[in-house]
Amino acid sequence: MSSAIYPLLLTAALCVVMVFVLASLGRSGIPGVHAWALANGAAMLSLLLFSAVAGLPALLAVEISEALLGLSICLLYDGFRRFLGRPTPYAVLGAGLALMLAAVAWFHYVVDDPDTRMAIASLLHGGVCLAIAADILRQPHDARLAYAHRFTATAALLFAGGHLGRALAHLAHPRMLAGAAPSLSNSFYLALGTVALPVLTIGAVMMVHERMLAQAEDMANRDYLTGAWNRRALFRFADRxxxxxxxxxxxxxxxxxxxxxxxRINDLHGHAQGDRVLVDLTAQAGAIIRRFDLFARLGGEEFALLLPEADADAALHAAHRLRQAMQRTLPESSGAIAYTVSIGVATLREEESFSALLGRADVALYAAKEAGRNTVRMAEPPDGLPQAPHARG
Ligand SMILES: Nc1nc2c(ncn2[C@@H]2O[C@H](COP(=O)(O)OP(=O)(O)OP(=O)(O)O)[C@@H](O)[C@H]2O)c(=O)[nH]1
Incomplete structure (x- = not known):
């Protein structure tokens, strides 16, 4: 048995492990997982055929094994496209795969040229790796997902470079890589070709884990109905x-x-329409607040906005903008739903706790309600300074 077979068998075993790892993520419902598992299954079969090459008919040893390996990289790509929420260009992938197979068959049966055959197969693999890297890098993502995205995109870029280099090496120096004696370049390209799929699958699994962690974090910190931060997140952020x-x-x-x-809105239009108001109000806030402000649902129809670096004037200005933006009428078949909000504002005093600050903002909110609603009131100012203006509008 040639020593070149061992890395192939080892990688086939790794592909089997990857299928089990991906099967454990099947329940996550995250798109792409099934395609990645199929990719590893196809690669495993292909690698077994490649390693049994001496005892197989030529068609199985060359065309079928190349077809399975090509299919595996295309399925891997399909998994990334699904994961990233983009449609897979099946026609382009199918055409690329068919062209590669036709060329492989040509350079097998018409002109027996293993170097050109390998170069063509490497071009397909390199091109798909490049497309995977480009898709991941192009996709805007949450900072919490950056590590796995960077790892996978970098690996895909390296494999793309390796495959393309391998294709060039085969074309420029025929027979250089095909010798039986294991040269450095021979071993390098063999290793590169075989580990690409398991390494990219590891990247995919890391991306799935990061997404699941981010989803779990959101479930713990976000309000389910409106998507605003919840009370727990507000208190943690406020502490910092x-x-x-x-x-x-x-x-x-x-x-x-x-x-x-x-x-009254609930009674008049129903609870579902009341929910709609809460969702609409959160969207209005999202359009106004700064990147580092935190808008949270305290409970029921009460919300809070924490404004770092904002003094009393800036906070009052923000409150007036919010009040204006939240003076809304939503179209509805049973009659338009008009809603307004009242706002209490407080600025942190020295040595004050967050609960005390929240208490003062609540008192100011109560004063706004007492003053007739759809208005803004400032909590008594720090250190006995005169009361800030709180005119409506
Ligand atoms: N649709 C909907 N209603 C909710 C939700 N949470 C609380 N409510 C309702 O919000 C209403 C709050 O009513 P009140 O506390 O009396 O306050 P209000 O009618 O807004 O009166 P003021 O605050 O004094 O202007 C109650 O009827 C709750 O049932 C929710 O998630 N969705």
Missing amino acids: ELQRARRTGRPLSLLVLDVDHFK
């Missing part, structure tokens, strides 16, 4: 911001807002 404000001496403000006569 409070410490930062103390350390840097920068201001920190909090807005508490509540939908006016929300019970």
Whole structure:
């Protein structure tokens, strides 16, 4: 048995392990997992055929094994496209695979030229690896997913470069890589060709894990109905911001807002329409707030907006903008749904806890309700300064 067979068998075994790993992620419902498992299955069969080459008919040893290996890289690509939420260009992939197989058969039966055969197969693999890297790099993603994305894109780029280099080497130096004696370049290209699929599958599994972690984090920190941060996330974020404000001496403000006569909206239009108001209000806030502000649902129809680096004037300005943006009428078949909000504003005092700040913002909200609703009220200012203006509009 040639020593070149061992890496092939080892990689085939790795592909089997990858199928089991991916099967364990099947329940996650994350798109792409099944395609990646099929890719590893196809690669495993192909590698077994390649390693049994001496005892096989030529068609199985060359065309079928190349077809399975080509199919495996195309399935891998399909998995990444599904994962990234993009349609797979099946026609292009199918045409590429068919062309590669036709060329392989030509350079097998018409002109027996193993170098050109290998170069053509490497071109397909290199091209697909390049497409995988480009798709991952192009996809905008959450910072929490950056590590696995970077790992996989870099690996795909390296494999693309390796495959393309291998194709050139076969074309430029026929027979250089086909010798039985294991030269450095021979071993390098063999290793490269065989480990690409398991390594890219490991990248895919890392990407799935990171996405699942981010989803679990969102489930723990986000409000299910509106997608706003929840009370738990607000308190954790506030704790960090409070410490930062103390350390840097920068201001920190909090807005508490509540939908006016929300019970009436529910009674008049139904609970589902009430929910719609809460979702709409969250979207309005999302369009206004800064990247580092945190908008959270405290519960029911009450929300909070934490404004790092905002003093009383800036917070009041933000509150007026929000109040205006949330004076809305939503079209509905049973009659338009009009809603408004009242807002209480407080700016952090020295040595004040977040609960105390929230309490003062709540008192200011109550004052806004008392003043007739659809208005903004400021909590009593820090250190006995005069009351900030709180005109409607
Ligand atoms: N649709 C919907 N209603 C909710 C939700 N959570 C709480 N509510 C309702 O919100 C209403 C709050 O009513 P109240 O606390 O009386 O306040 P309000 O009618 O908004 O009156 P003011 O705040 O004084 O202007 C109650 O009827 C709750 O059932 C929710 O997630 N969806």
